[in-house]
Every structure is written in structure tokens, then in C-alpha cells.
Amino acid sequence: MNDNLTNGNQIQIEDDRTGIDVQTLKRAFSDNLFYALGKFPEIATKNDFYMALAYTVRDRLLRRWLNSQETYLKQDVKIVCYFSAEYLIGPQLGKNLINLAIVEQVRQAVEECGLNLDDLIEQEEEPGLGNGGLGRLAACYMDSMATLNIPAIGYGIRYEFGIFDQEICEGWQVEITDKWLRYGNPWEIPRTEATVEVGLGGYTESFYDENNRYRVRWLPDRTVKGVPYDTPILGYKTNTANTLRLWKAEAPESFNFQAFNVGDYYGAVNEKTYSENITKVLYPNDEPIQGKQLRLEQQFFFVSCSLQDMIRLHLATQENLDNFGELFAAQLNDTHPSIGVAELMRLLMDVHDYEWEQAWEITQKTFAYTNHTLLPEALEKWSLGLFGSLLPRHLEIIYEINRRFLHEIRTHYPNDVSKLSNFSLIDETGEKYVRMAHLACVGSHAINGVADLHTQLLKQDVLRGFYELFPEKFTNKTNGVTPRRWIVLSNPELTELITSKIGDNWITHLEELQQLEPFADDPNFRNAWRQMKQQVKTRLARRIEKRCGITVDPNYSLFDIHVKRIHEYKRQHLNVLHIITLYNRIKKNPNIDIVPRTFIFGGKAAPSYFMAKLIIKLINSVGEVVNNDPDVRGRLKVVFIPDYNVTNSQPVYPAADLSEQISTAGKEASGTGNMKFSLNGALTIGTLDGANVEIRQQVGEENFFLFGLKAEEVSQMKSQGYNPWEFYSSNEALREVIDQISSGLFSPEESNLFKPLVDSLLYHDEYMLLADYQSYIDCQDRVSEAFRDWDNWTRMSILNTARMGIFSSDRAIREYCQDIWNVQAVPVKLEDYVQAKG
Template sequence: MSQEPLVRDADVAAFRAAVLAKLTYSVGKDPDHAFEHDWFEAVALAARDHMVEHWMDHTRQIYRKVQKRVYYLSLEFLIGRLLYDSLSNLGLLEVAREALTELGVDIERIRLLEPDAALGNGGLGRLAACFMESMSTLGIAGHGYGIRYEHGLFRQGIVDGWQQEQTENWLDFGNPWEFERPEVVYSIGFSGSVDTVVTEAGESRQVWRPGETVRAIAYDTPVVGWRGKSVNTLRLWRARAVEDLHLERFNAGDHFGAVAEVVRAESISRVLYPNDATEAGQELRLRQEYFFVSASLQDLLRRHLNQHATLTDLADHAAIQMNDTHPSIAVAELMRQLIDNHNIAWDTAWKITVGTLGYTNHTLLPEALETWSVGLMERMLPRHMQIIYLINAQHIDTLRAKGVDDVNVLRAVSLIEEDNGRRVRMGNLAFLGSHSVNGVSALHTQLMRKTVFAELHKIYPDRINNKTNGITFRRWLFQANPKLTEMLVESLGEDVLDNAETRLKELEPFAEKSSFRKQMADQRLHSKRALAAIIHERLGIAVNPAAMFDVQVKRIHEYKRQLLNLFHTVALYQAIRAEPGTDWVPRVKIFAGKAAASYHSAKLIIKLTNDIARTVNNDPTVRGLLKVVFMPNYNVSLAESIIPAADLSEQISTAGLEASGTSNMKFGLNGALTIGTLDGANVEMSEQVGLEHMFIFGMTSQQVEARKQAGEFSAHADVEASGRLNDVLQAIRGGVFSPDDPNRYVGLIDQLLAYDRFLVCADFDSYWAAQAKVEERWHDSKEWWRSAVLNTARMGWFSSDRTIREYAGDIWKALD
């Protein structure tokens, strides 16, 4: 023990020296004249050096042990800021803090200069980031593959209450965490023709001659696990033209035409989810998906052949997981590469493909299960369309040979949809081409078997399995909520940081201790004060940290039912005005999330939120009992400020439509109480935490399905049965919240009344009653904070480490 201070001093001195060296020789700045961003870059580069040492050791170990590799294909990786994440996982955060203090630099200030990596949008990308970190923590040889978006989705601005999409320039100062790999480059083809050639052996072969070729350049970011034991690789692809300049055109004066190919090629990696309302937008999305899948498969096959003599054993040494339907072209592309590039026979190639690929489904919404028009596929990927036709023919012939001749069944399981124009069903392709198809919560998996993949499930009854999502506690507790983490360490010991998944349950007895409950309330108030300061700084709105922070932060979508929350907000506003003598609980309603650029209804919901906020926040008769806040540009860093400050977590999607959700887990881990439907992972949370410590309301998925089958989507009866809801709708429709444009929400309300697809009105009264129970529990401080402690204590099962062990054991077969 006596040596520990000396060791710490040596570590601090070494890190300080490393930072100064990076500042001088890599950033090129004199410490006396360096800007804060220079210091950030120097610290990041010093931390990266430590990561690289572990990275190389882990890579050598993978080769030495001939470890099975896991390749995770995802269009999104929402990794957030990496400075604290990396330093914390390396065990260097306090060392860095002390070293910078000695240099007169505030690490809290420079960490805020790091932009969030604009590589994702919502839960899909955040899940991928958690999974990559857990794979590193567990020592699994994981490789993430995606696109290095130059501008991400968009930066959300709010102008006069409306969402405004702005360019996200996250790479303006470069990215100190990544390594460009100009030597790792692959050619990606599009369009062109497919010719039949006869080999010297007299065999006919198909040869694709692309009409366009772009290059994929690799950029690697090390992903460090807890305690730095293992470091994996996130490899992202940037699109480049084959020629950066058409010199002959340039010299002829056609300066724009000289770079036209560059613009077209580089558009592939410019923006996440380009607007697909146009044919050009749809084409670009397909190009993106094929671009990163083809480059990734070429890369992993190259890596395999560097270590193994044949591709016939690929499934023994590699597992490829498709994160949602975006990478599902991998089925056809892997077949193409095996057959066309490596001369492997069809049946053998199909066996390799199915044995290697796994598919994670993330949605039950039919419109979210990607389909591409046959015309677009034939034009952009003609060879792949041939392969898809062959897969489909083989699939249908096999079923007919087994006696399946029901035309409706054959239509349902076909890869080609014939009803609304001929389209390729990418979900069905992913299902057929994978040995494992998993859902992400127990309910979601059950509904997959009954709805979107019902007929395929009957044919392949063992293929669908469940892997309930999880979150990394390192990011969402240790980093996001250091005060609560200190409480855990003081109560359970330092090793809780290494074993939180199993040790959190030891916190349960502390729920009965008034002193611990008070600590829990105090640390929450600390987080709420910090968030209140951010709200005031960014929006100029003063909120009371002692009020209940009632939070719904997620992608804006009708099925997530922000409208239901807004209807409650208006009803509460009306009640406070009408009943000033009632002991109302002071509330701050906090909303955040982006709407897709072409999703008009979602953008109108954002405008309504801001209109309600303006009205409520400026009404003196409310007496500060209710405030409404919409926080623009929701991202990982903002989530890290909001989640520890939340008292109530809104998880209110229509039952049966949310595949899992992970924000519910993050809020629960930090001690927020959940109000929600029995949807997605809320079901498993209620089993782990206890229904008495949540506020469950609304129809079940079975009741939702019954109304759907009966075609009962008109909301008129629901509104007539609820005077409170009728008053809310009349106020919104009548322009109470939009006096500048009284008819702004007429269409929104009329459409809801005619066709309440997501049953907002049907669940309103149940939701209002649940919110009344929330107020009742809040008034009973002892019971509120007892429930808060038990929420944290019982969330261990929702660790992404548990989820990844299940993937690795059941699907990937990648556990040592």
C-alpha cells in the first residue's frame, strides 16, 4: 500500500509528459500559446497511445489463439464522445485529471470540445456501440463495420418552433481517435451488365461488368473494453472516386464536369439516411448499403484467407451479424463473392453463407422492413438480382417438394413482393440467408413468430430466437452518473465496478435505509441542477430542480406516441388552471429527439411541443407548476446529462410496436421510475424490477391486435367517452396553442380522429390514471425513493455484457 502514491505520482508524471509531447510534436503547438482544442487533441492522442498498446496485444492474441472472429455489420454506430469513455475504461481518468490540473488545464472544459461522432441516429446505433464495447470487455474478437459519414444525419436546429435540418460538421477539426488506412482499399461496383462466358473447361459462368466503380477506404477506431484488457476495431468506410480529377475535362474548361464523378462517389459516405422521398434518394440509400457491405465482406474474406487455406470453413472461424435489414444485401453479396470471385459451387456457397450469417430484426412495422423495387435492383445491382432470383426459385421449389402449395403461403415467404409493384423483400432475404434470426426482447420475438415472419417461422421453427437488448453500465452509469457510482462503491465496494451486472442486487437492502434514500435523492438533485443549468444556457428557460423531471427523449415517431404525452401535458395544464387549490406536483416535461427530414407528421409534433411550451411557460396562472422543454439536437452527450436527472421515464409506445428500447434500461439503471405500456423490454423490466415499482397502463399487445383485426381505428368513440381528452383535442384543434395560425393542427387532429393507427386516444384515460398514481407516489417521498433504489438494484440483468454472452454462446459460438 505504501507504494501506491508513488506509483500514482509516476503515472501522473508520465501522462503529463505524454500530453506535452503530443501537444508539441503532433499538434505542433507551444504550451504557452495552445488553445483549449489543442489541449483536447493532445490528451486524446496521449490516451490513444495507451489504447494502441492494448490493441496490438489483443490483435496478436487473436491470431495466436486462432480465435473465432465476430463481424458486426451496422449502418449506425452511435459512439458519442470518446475522451472520458477511453480514459475511464483504461483506468486513466483520474490520472489524466491530475496531470492536466498540474498543467493548468481543466479536463471538464476540454472534454466538452469533443463533438459527438455523427455516425448514428437512435437506439440502433447506440446498441451497436454498447455491443462493441461489451465485446472488447469480454475479450471477444469483434470487428464493427459501417460507414464513416462526413456529416451524419443532421444537426437539429429549432427555428420558430420548427425543426430545421442543418449540416453536422463533426469532422471540422479531424478525428484524433481514428487511423486512416489508405492501403486498405476495395473496389465497389454498381450497374453495368452481366455476361455469360464459357470457361476453358466448358462451363458457363456469369461475369458482372460494373458500369461504375468507387473505392472504399478504411478508417479504424480502436474500441477499448473495461480495464483495457481487450481492444477491438471499428472499421468505417469512406467512399472515394477512382479518379479524383478528370484532368482532360478540367483542362478543357469543364471544371464542374471534371469532378462530377468525385461528387457522385463521395455522396455515398456524406450523410446518414438521405431523404428517400425521391428516386435519387432511394438509389443513394441502396448504394450506401451495398457499398459498406461489399467492402466489409471483401475485407473479412481477405483476412480469413490470410490465416486459413480455404473459405469452406469460414463459418468455423467467422460469424457475421447483420444489425437490422440495412446490411441484408450481404446474403446476395457473400454468395456473389464466393461463386464469382472464389469459384465455389452454388450449394457449397449457400451452406457457407447460411452458416456464417446471423440477422437481428429490430422492427415489426412493415414499412421499416426494407424493400427495394426490382427495377432499381436490376439497374444498380444486376448480378445480385440474378442471385436473389435463384435463391428464391430454390426456396420455392424446396417448399413445393415438401408439399407446400398454398399460393398465399408461397406469396408470403417469397423474396419478391408482387402486390404493390414488384419489390425485393430484404427482411425475407436476411431470414433465408441466416442460420439465426433473433428478436431483441421476449415480446418482440414472440410477435416476430406470429406476424412479420409467421409463415417463414412455420417452415424454419428453430431459426428465430430471442436476445434481449442491454446497455453498457460503463457508459450509462459509471461515466454518466459519477455521484451515483460513488454511492455504489461506498456501499458495495470497489469491485462493484467490475461486477455490476451481478452485484447491483446487493443494493436492495439499502432501499429500506432512510439515509441511503436521502443520498439517492441528493445525488439526483445534483444532476437536476446541472441539467437545469444546461436548459437555461441553451434555451433561456428557468426550471425548478426540485420539480419532478418527467422525460421522454427518443426519435420522434408516431408509434412512440409523443402525442400521448403532449395530450397529458395539455390536460394537466388545463387542470392546473381550473383547479388552483389542488396540491399539484410541480413538473418539468422534457422532450428531445429528431424527426426524419421527410416525416411531416413527426415534424409537426415537434412544432406542437414547442407551441405548447411557449404557451404554458408564459402563463402566470400556472405559477411555475408546469414547464415544458424541447431540447434540440438530441445525441449521446445530451443523453448523458438528461438521464441521470430524470425522475420519470416515459416509455409509452403502442404495445407490440417497440422491439425493445434501451433508453428504458438507462433510465431505470439511474433510478428513474418508468411509466409505460407492456411493450418491448418494458415487459422484462417489469419482471425484474416489479410491477409495483413501475406505472404500467394501456392496452396489451393482444388487445391492440384485436382492435387491428376488427379494424377499429376511429377515435371518435374514445374521445366521446372522455371529456378530458375532448377538451384537449378541441384546444389544440381550435388554435389555443397556435394563435398565429389557428388552423395549424386541424389536419393533425382530424386525421387522428379518423384513423388513430397507434391508439393514442384509446390509451389516454388509462395514461391519465397512471400519471395520477405517479403524483401520488411522488407525494410519498419514502416510497418514491425506495422504488428508485430498487430500480437501480434490479437492473443488472440488462447489461449488454449479458446480451453479448448470449449472442456469443448461442449464435456466434465465439466463447473460449
């Protein structure tokens, strides 16, 4: 303890909750263990230690967090409100240590307590509040906004159960409830004082107010309370800490009392359960589920809570809402929050007395919409019946938006009635639906896709009419990922190597990775690079051994990795066709000279998506045969890593030699895993789809393995009547592979097991695997040949990392700020900010 007494007789004791020297950290850690967890070290569990450390770290970012909020409130600054039904922020401890720049002190402090920092970091249960790319993008953007000192609030849903945990039993996916809150969440603070109420159901009535103005009011038949839970999102080495505000649904007390008074105790409790259901569970589909009332309730609930919250914040410093759109930029992360357009109109008109025209101007100025998908079946729509019974007032408002909009259409296209039904916010082609993408498009001042190709296809295809009508609204914002999590935290070996050559400025200015280019020709650097790769591959190999009981060779085997949600359009099964093709070559000639490969898969299938689950089973079944065939002699290994999530993905990206990005061209909006791989020095085998196109442009054609049909060739071939059978019957190797799957070679106990998959390929092949098969195999052969030349492979690997700088989410956020949000950075002061030493 005397270590805190310094400078002779001038006594300085660092605050237990802010000091960041090793001794203070140790004391804070044991204080938290005692006072927050109520444990002596002797009886503390690993989780107690994790919690004590998490509180110790949280203490150290609270000052920044509160100062940030105070700064935003005092100055009239414009705030970005990111509206997203999903956030996949991943574990927080490691990230916060990096952003506070206190990793080494903390490592030493816990070591001196006889603990290991990496073990404690691994103890954290991540908040799996999203399905995949869309939710993870929201998390990267929150990180970048904080790092760039952009005032921001992330609004979303605090699901009690996030995305299910996946186990693999006999090769099949089994879903386990994600009880992420079981042991407590040290990062969130409930703000019950900011609770709001949300109505649902009921009816509307019109009336004349005291000024004899015609008005409408909504009389909901039930209300739900929204309680905000706040998580600080600290930027990297800056004072800005923004808020992720997630809403939990609770029953209003009044219901309980009312029912209790009439003695209906059961009814009261039932009502409570019903209300709280709204934020109970994340829908585990990465495509929308049509027609589920609870899903619409979730969307409306969090959007209404958030807009009411913004209005409250606004009116704390402003006289009225006239300049709401000047002080808030609300970004709609896909159509999931697009009901916000109607809800803001309702709040402005029915609650705050605005006239339609001014309310509409404010609404359009406030919202902007990001589209994330080209799959037509993924466009959200709600049947009028369901919509009207849950949100009667919003349906009226949507009708009025539509009436005015279609009036514009009529003037714009006077002689074309077909335009009316194409543009209408209401789909009247069969059963009637509200089209959420149309609502988002008319209610926003900006619309963007998430990669160049995706934005082009939106303009040509999915949102073509809207593009013709308002071309000025459309922009592209190619996705990006945060280098803090996806390089610094996930790949310390690479971080150190890069920094040893070019310093560490690249962590916030990722373009500076360019400075690595000259080192691609330096034999010493290449050696160091290869060793680094070997080291991280060995790390992953150990995990695989532990987790799956499969031994893989990190030294000579090419790590060929395919991780993402399981989906037919992402074509994990095309990868399987390649594995079987190689297997057949070995079986025909056991002494064949083949480049050893480890095929690593990971990803969850939506629980109701039969074909995706069958693909998981196929991967595992093929693995079972290939991994255990003595003829293979370990040259091919197939691994399925269970429960792919942010935590489990972090050791995966750094260890890849080859990144599989093989979606059918025109189907993957962008991809972000593709960026994480290439940034970590993997080479990509990919189609010209999503951001692959731009990645290839950046890294150079010669450093990218391209194959397959292009988007326009896909649609051309489709329109000419694509026949997969022709490819099957004319390609011997392909035929053999398909026949083996159908014959039960990989499912001896049930030979018909994979029939649905085979039939789908032979008779429909929606995603054109058979058309792309030969091109894929040829390209994989080029990959193998290239891998034999280790030195050149390493060179290509270095060039990939060096040229990937533009795929930082910092770059993406700067573009959103300039082109869509019109917001500026606001530096936050911290008088007693204690700089990290050394």
C-alpha cells in the same frame, strides 16, 4: 522533470507515450500540443487542448490495439463481424479514460496545466453516425465485446455528414449539417493499404472457364474505392481493443487519368464527386426510405468492402475459404446489410470458384440476422428495376436463391400456391420488389428479435411463415446497454454511491447490483440516494437554464422525461395531452394542490416527417403558454432540449424521476432508453411494449407504472373497427384538451396550425392515443400521489436500479456468443502493460 528520476541512481524514465503517472501525462500532453498540434500553450485553443489530450490518451491504448489484432491473426480465432449501417458511439475521450482507468491522473495532470478535464471532454464533437436505437445498440455491443475479450470488428460507413444537428427556431426544428470532421478526428486512423474496390452497375455475361465449367462474370460500369478508417474500441480494464472499421468512398484514380487523357477534365472531377457521394451523408430517417438509389449504393458499398476485407484477412492464414464460416460470424444489424448474402455468394462463386451448394452452406453458416422493427411499412424492399440496374449479378443470384427456396416451399406445402407468393424473395403483388427481410431470413442460420414480446410478435406476425418453416432459427436476444457509458460516465454520483456499498465489481457484472436491495430499507442509504438524485437533477437544471433559458426547480419538481426520436408511435403527443390536462386543472382551480412537474423532451424528427415536426412545434407551443401563465406559478414547466444526441443525453438519464415509455403496445421493438433510465433509478410509466414488459417483471409490478391497451387488445380493437371519435365525445377532459389545441389556444398567431395533428387523432388515430388517454391520465395521477411520499419513492428508485442488472449489454453479448455466434473470449497479453496505480 526530476520526478521521473526515481530509485536513487537507477534512472527510470517512463515512456512519454505509455506512462500514466501525473508527471508523465503532463509531459505527454504538452509534447502532443507542441509536436502534433504545433502550438504553444499561450496560443492554443480549447480544441487544441482537447486534441492534445485525445492524442495522449490514444497513445496509451495503441499497444493494446495492435496486440489485439496480432493475437487474432496469429491464433485461428473466430471473429465477430458486426455489420451495421449505423454506429452511434458517442464521444470517445471520457469513455477511453474510464476504460484505461486513468481518469484521476489525467484530471490532475490537466489541472496542473491550468485546465479542467470536464471542459475538455465537453469539447469533443461526437460522431453522429446513426439515427437512434439501432445505431446506439451497435455501439453498446462493440463496448461489451471488447470488455468481454471477444474478437470483433465493427463494419460500417464513415459518413462525412452524420445525423443533422437540430436547432429550435420559434418552436420548429431546423436542420443544420453535421460537420463532425471539421476540426479533425483524433480517434481514427486511415488504413489506405487495405483499400478495396467495389463495382456498380453494368451487366453480366456467362462463359466457360479453362476447365470447361459454366461461369458468370459481372462487368460493372463503374468502380469505387473503399478506404477503411479504423477506430479502436477498448474494453473496460482489459487489454482487448477491437476495431471499428468504417469505409469511405473515393474515386478510383484510373477514372481521373482516363478522362484526363481525353481532355474531359470536368467529367473526371464529376465522376470523382459522384463516387464520393456514396458515403457523404447519413439518411436521417429511422424508417427506411423507399427507392433511393444512393441508399442501396451505401448498403452494397460497405457490405462489399467488408466481405472483401474479411476474405483477405482469412486468406492471410488459411489456404482457402472452406472454413470461412468457422472463423467469422457476421451479424446483420437489421436488413440494411442483408445484400451481403448475395454478395458473399458472388465472391465465393465468381471470384473464388466455389460451386453453388458449398457457397450457400458457407453463407448461411456465416450470417445471422437481427430484426429491429415491427412496423410493416419499415420492411425494406427495392424495386427490381433499380436493383437490377445497380446490381445485375446480385439480382441473378437472388433469383437463383429464390428458385431453390420456392422449390423447398413447394415440397413443404404441396397444395398451397399462396405460400409461394408469401415466401418469395420477390414481391409480385404490384410493382415488383426484392424483399430484403426474406433474403436475410433464408441466408442466415439465426434470426432474432430484440425483446421477448418483439420476438413473439415476429413469430406470430411479421415473420410468421419463416418461423413455421424454420422454428430452430429463431431466438430472442433482449437488448442491453453498457453500464460503462450509461452509469459510470454519465452518473459519477450514482457510481460512487453504489460502489461505496457493494464495491465496483458491478461495472462488469451488473447482476451484482442486486446487492443493493437490502439498502432500500436503510434510512441512511435512502437519504444518500435522495441527495444524489437532487445533485444530478441540479446539474441538469443548470444546463437547461443555460441552453433553453428556462428555470426549473430540481428540489421539489418531479422530472418527467421523454427523450427519443420523435415518432407518432412513440406518442410524445400523448404526453402533451397530459400536460394540457394538468394545466386545465390549474386554470379551473389555481389553488389546487398539485405535484410540481418538469416535463422534459428531447429528440429529432426525420426532416421529411411532417407530423413529427408538428409534434415538436406543439410541445414548444404548449410550453410557451404553460411556462408563462402566472396562474401556474412555476408548478408546471415544459422544456424541449435541442439537439438530442449521445453527448446531450448523458446528463439526462441520471436526472429523471419518471421515464416515459408510452409507445402503442406492439410497436416498439425493444427500446433501450427505457433501460438507461431505470438503471439510473427512474421509475417508468409505460405500456406493455418492447422490453418494458421485461423491465416490469424485473423491478416488480409495484415499482412500475403500467397503463394502456396490451398488444393483442390493440389489434383486436383495430380489427373491430376502432373509432377514436367515441373516446373524444364521451370524455370531457379529453374533449376539452383536443378542442383547445384545435381552437388555437397554443397557436394564437395561426389557429389552424395543429389541425393536421388533431384531424389525424380524431379521424384515424393509427396509434390509439385516444383509446389510451384515460388510462394514461389515471396512471399519471397515481405517479403524482406516489411522488408525494418521497421516502417510498426513493425506496422504489433504489429497487429499480438494484433489479436492472440483466439489461447490461454484457449479458446480451454473452447470449449472442453462446447461442448464435459460437465464439469464445480470447485474452490479449500485454507484456509491458502498465497497471493503473490505485
